[in-house]
Amino acid sequence: MGTHVTINLFLTGTELILSKGAMNPVSKLVLIDGNSIAYRAFFALPLLSNSSGVYTNAVYGFTTMLLKILEEEKPTHLLVAFDAGKTTFRHKDYQEYKGKREKTPVELSEQLPLIKEVLDAFGIRHFEMENYEADDIIGTLANLAEKQQVETLIISGDKDLLQLVRDHVHVLIPRKGLSDTVRYDKKAVDDRYGLTPEQIIDLKGLMGDPSDNIPGIPGVGEKTALKLLHQFSSVEEIIAHIDQISGKKLQEKVREHQEQALLSKKLATIYCDVPLEMNIDDLIYTGYHLEKVLEIFKRLEFKSLLERFAKDSDEAAVIDVKEVKYMMATEDNLEQLAPFFQLERLAVFVEATAENPHRAEAIAFALSNGEESVYIPVSLALHWPEFQEWLADPNRSKVVYDSKKSKILLENMGLDIHGMQFDVLLAAYLLDPSETQLELSDVTDKYLGHILPSDEEVYGKGAKRQILEGEALAQHLARKAQAIYQLCPVLQQEIESAGLRSLLHELEMPLALILAEMEQRGVKVDQDRLHELGEELKKTLDQLTEEIYDIAGTEFNLNSPKQLGEILFDKLGLPVLKKTKTGYSTSADVLEKLAPQHEIVEKILHYRQVGKLYSTYIEGLKKEIGADGKIHTQFHQTITATGRLSSAEPNLQNIPIRLEEGRRIRQIFVPSEEGWYMLAADYSQIELRVLAHLSEDAALQKAFQEDQDIHTQTAMDVFGVSKEEVTPLMRRQAKAVNFGIVYGISDFGLAQNLNIPRKEAKTFIDRYFATYPGVKRYMDEAVEKARRDGYVTTLFNRRRYLPDIHSSNYNVRSFAERTAMNTPIQGTAADIIKFAMLHLDKEMKEKELKSRLLLQVHDELVFEVPEDELDLMKQLVPEIMEGTISLSVPLKVDIHYGKNWYETK
Known part of the structure; x- marks a missing residue:
């Protein structure tokens, strides 16, 4: 059942307090300048992103300010107005209006659709209109509100809106960041400027506004403009009394630019007669849908806001589940259950007290053939030879959910498990890697329908989480095992259709077992x-x-x-x-x-x-x-x-x-053994080498084939200088753009990294693409492939779906395009080191080496090695890592060793 919460809403400390009741008549209207507040939020917070790489700092800042408004202002009516486009009716009077504004950073423009999604989840109306600015929409509604004597608050970072202040209309402007604000009524405007609100447009007419490219009178700043207005009251009065202006130089400036001043005043005037098909009654704020708010906060990974709002999610979901047939194993019915282990395939699930298997204890097992299930308490499993033999038999096919966790939990109990032929978690992840926080209930929902309640619904969450006992636990685990079994053929078919069989069975599932060994081994x-x-x-x-x-x-x-x-x-x-x-x-x-x-x-x-x-x-x-x-760290494969x-x-x-x-x-x-060494092997610039291979760019490939310092070479090529002329600054800039290109960096991002103007950053990126045209061609082709297929792949056929590649929204689409460019590079590099781990593990076991793989840190593998194997491992490790895949440029591995991890660098 959905929870719809209506006003009144206020926040106390960090708690969300809700009052469910009837809607109020118009008592307070709040109008928010969406673009202005989003812009302030973007620059007030560091550039944040969620685990999917979606930028979120502007959305987070905007949302926190929105909550502050709801808390402190308690609006009964609410609207967020946005600019509809670059061109407005003002451009007819002055083509250069806003012409010198820097292009909105892609990192910000991508977040505007997300801000609108947040507003939708909160049930807040947002509006934009072609040919008009957000200011005009706000001005029209504020003018209407003043006539109706409705208390109105305008929220914007733009002081132009001070011209709208009236008896019942006030303006709230953030000073620094988002939380420090100034409220302007008529007195506050007078205190600040010595002007009436209506004279703000005259002030702009005289001094202009560089941010909007409003020219004003050259050489006239705020101080001079205020002095003139205190004497003559308006631009028109000033022009009418030019001869009375003190100072001949100022007189000449006004006389020469009087038409420009009048035009500037006109441009600065907010238009308050926009033909809106709405009135104030249409802006009633009736509250938000809690489930929608929680869903978008979860997707954006706003953890603190999730915790705050989740407290109010007190209505249990209605679970429509089918009955499950199961038997509870007891000392008395073990012989009756013995034939179960002769079945060709069974699903097995082990429940634990916590998610982390290194800090958890197994509670019980459940087996299923898809129709019938068996519940086995751990206490019984530890003394049941037939069950233990079945677990350890590699010829008995087992379907599991999270083979790595299952292996660790079982081995911690002294039990072996072999024959895990299919892992539902890894299969679901490969089919849709954007779903990175999958529970078994999520996978079941997606592929079988809602037949399995989540652990949170059954056990509770946080401090209230409590594992069930007896029949209730048996039924839940039996249902889990049944779902795992039923998911297997469905996901198998999907994996085959997507061409992912090799990736699942030859990489991810074998790797899970190696990772389990590494975790158990520890450092x-x-x-x-x-x-x-x-x-x-x-x-x-x-x-x-x-x-x-x-x-x-x-x-x-x-x-x-x-x-x-x-x-x-x-x-x-x-x-x-x-x-x-x-x-x-x-x-x-x-x-x-x-x-x-x-x-x-x-x-x-x-x-x-x-x-x-x-x-x-x-x-x-x-x-x-x-x-x-x-x-004992945990290595996650599906995040x-x-x-x-x-x-x-x-x-x-x-x-x-x-x-x-x-x-x-x-x-x-x-090392865990006396006299042993730590040995680290690190792929050198693997993503750039993958880029050289994928792009087939001759200049980039040549640099790697000749074992050049790629950043120095890029600086030489881009700046057109010799090796000796490359300065440290040139190399640093080349390095930033080399790695930035892999991650789809924009001119804004590069400017931030290098602390240079955006224009200079754009010039650098343009030069880079002119130098390496193959890279530009590859990126264009990657986007085209994503548009055609709906996904991109690594060299090993790992897929990433990009549903937003066809979005009509430019900003949403541009993020998907950048993802299409960089995913094949990053994903291929990730696949290469994973395959290297498999090949090394196989070789080390075949040679019966005592050396052990301990850690994988991005492009680096860390081993502990006995002294008598050190020379062999120094040769073997780079040989296998460099030979994992044959690219058009050589893979290079740097290898170091020492008595601790630090000494390997």
């Missing part, structure tokens, strides 16, 4: 060195603290944003870039912009980095060490849309290596 931690590093980081923190106090001239709480803000902005006088509700913003992006202006800022940034290292990787890793002195592996609990792929203190964290990871 040994030198706990003494971990303690020493912690002490060293503490000393660094103490030293940095003293240096910061010395520069500041006083002691203060470095971890208090309020006290830090007072030091930086009040005492040291640094420019205020952003404010928050509680004072000055001292966020990382603010400090990075201030760093060149004062030495204290660089030290504060360093202090924060070291502090994070200490809390996350010293204190954090201490908690992850098992009784065996090792850390990323490109096929890359990810690591969690803890994430050993994410240990920072840019900072020396971060690199030294790797010193704590050591």
Whole structure:
């Protein structure tokens, strides 16, 4: 059943409080300038994206401001207005109107459709109209509201809208970021400018507005414009009294540009008679659909908002499930169940107390032939030889959900499992890698219909989660096993039709077993060195603290944003870039912009980095060490849309290596045997090599075939200079664009990375494509293939579907196009290292080597190796990794070894 929540709605702290009741008459109208607030949100927050690579910072910022408005303003009527396009009626008067605006960053424009989806989920009306701007729509409605004496609040980052302020119409403008706002009524406008709201258009007429390319009178700024208006009241009055203007130079400027001033005033005037087919009563805000809000927050991965809103999802879903036939295994009926193990194929499912198999205990098993199921408590399974023999028999076909987790759980109990012929989780992931958080109930919903309730529906979630017992548990697990069995033939057929059989059976399923071994093996931690590093980081923190106090001239709480803000902005006088509700913003992006202006800022940034290292990787890793002195991370195969592996609990792929203190964290990871070595093998620039192969670009291929430094070579080609003339800056720019191209970087993204103007970044990208035309051709062809087929593939036929490639919305479509370009590159690189892991595992076992594979970190494999195998492994590992696939350019592997992981670099 859907939950529809109606106003009144308000937020207290972090809790969402809802009142379900009748709708109110018009008591407050809120009009939001959608483009303006989205723009502010985009630049107020760092560039964020979800696990699918969709940018979300503008959506998140917009949503949080929306919630603030609902909380504080409690509107009964609400509209968000957007600009419909680039051309409006103003262009007839002045073709250059808004002509000098930089193109909206793709990273922002892609998010506008998502913002509208959020508004739809919240039940908030949004509107745009060809030939008019959002300001005009807002002005028309505000004018109507004033006539009806309706209390109205306009929210925009554009001060042009101050001209709309009236007795009943106020304007709220964010000053810095999104939370620090100023409310303007008539008095506030007068206090700020000494003008009436109606005179704001005269102010714009005189001083112009560079952001809208409104010319005004050259040389007349705000101060001069206000002085003139305080004397003559309007542009027309000023023109009528030119001879009375003090200062001959200013007189001449006004006389020469009087027509331009009148035009500028006209351009700045918000049109309040847009022919809208709506009135204020049509803008009633009746509340939101909770399920829709939760669905979009889940898709965008807004975890904090999900937690806040999920508290109100208190209506249980109605589950329409079929009855399942099952028997509970007991000491008394084991002989009766024996024939079950003679069946050609069975589904087997093992339930555990937690998701992480290294921290969980198995509870019970369920077997199914698709029609009948058997429930087996763990206590019985551990003493039932026939069941254990069936599990361990490689000739007995088993269908499972998550073979890696199943293997780990069973082996932790001392049980073997072989003969896992089909993995429903891996099959479902290959068929649609965009579904990266799959539960068995999700897969069942998609392919069989809603016949299986989710664990959350059965067990509850969070602190309320409680595993059932007895008949209730038996029935749920029997239903799971039945679903797994029934899914097998359906997914098998889909896998065959999609040409994914080889990828499933020859890569992902064998790899799952290798990953299980790696996880169980774990990585040994030198706990003494971990303690020493912690002490060293503490000393660094103490030293940095003293240096910061010395520069500041006083002691203060470095971890208090309020006290830090007072030091930086009040005492040291640094420019205020952003404010928050509680004072000055001292966020990382603010400090990075201030760093060149004062030495204290660089030290504060360093202090924060070291502090994070200490809390996350010293204190954090201490908690992850098992009784065996090792850390057992989890490698996830089904999280990323490109096929890359990810690591969690803890994430050993994410240990920072840019900072020396971060690199030294790797010193704590050591071989588990005395006298052994750590050996690391890293693919060199594998994604660029894959790009050279896919694009067939002769210049790019030649650079790799001749073993050139690709970034230096790119700098030489793009800048047209010799090797000796390549500066460090040139190489850094070439490196940024080389790797950026792989990820579909835009001119905005490159400009941010290199801290250069967008125009310069665009020129650099254009030069790159002119130098490497094969790369441009490949990207165009990749997009065309995606349009034709609806998906793109890696060299190993891994698919990624792109349903948005045909979207009529330019921004949605452009994201899909970039994904079409970079997925084959990233996905092929991911497949190559996975196959390399399989080949290495096979070779090491055939040669009966004692060496062990411990970790996969992006393009790097980490082993522990006995001294007598070191020379062999130094030869064997790169030989197999470089020979995994034959490309038009050679694969190159860098290999290093040492007594700990740090020494392998």
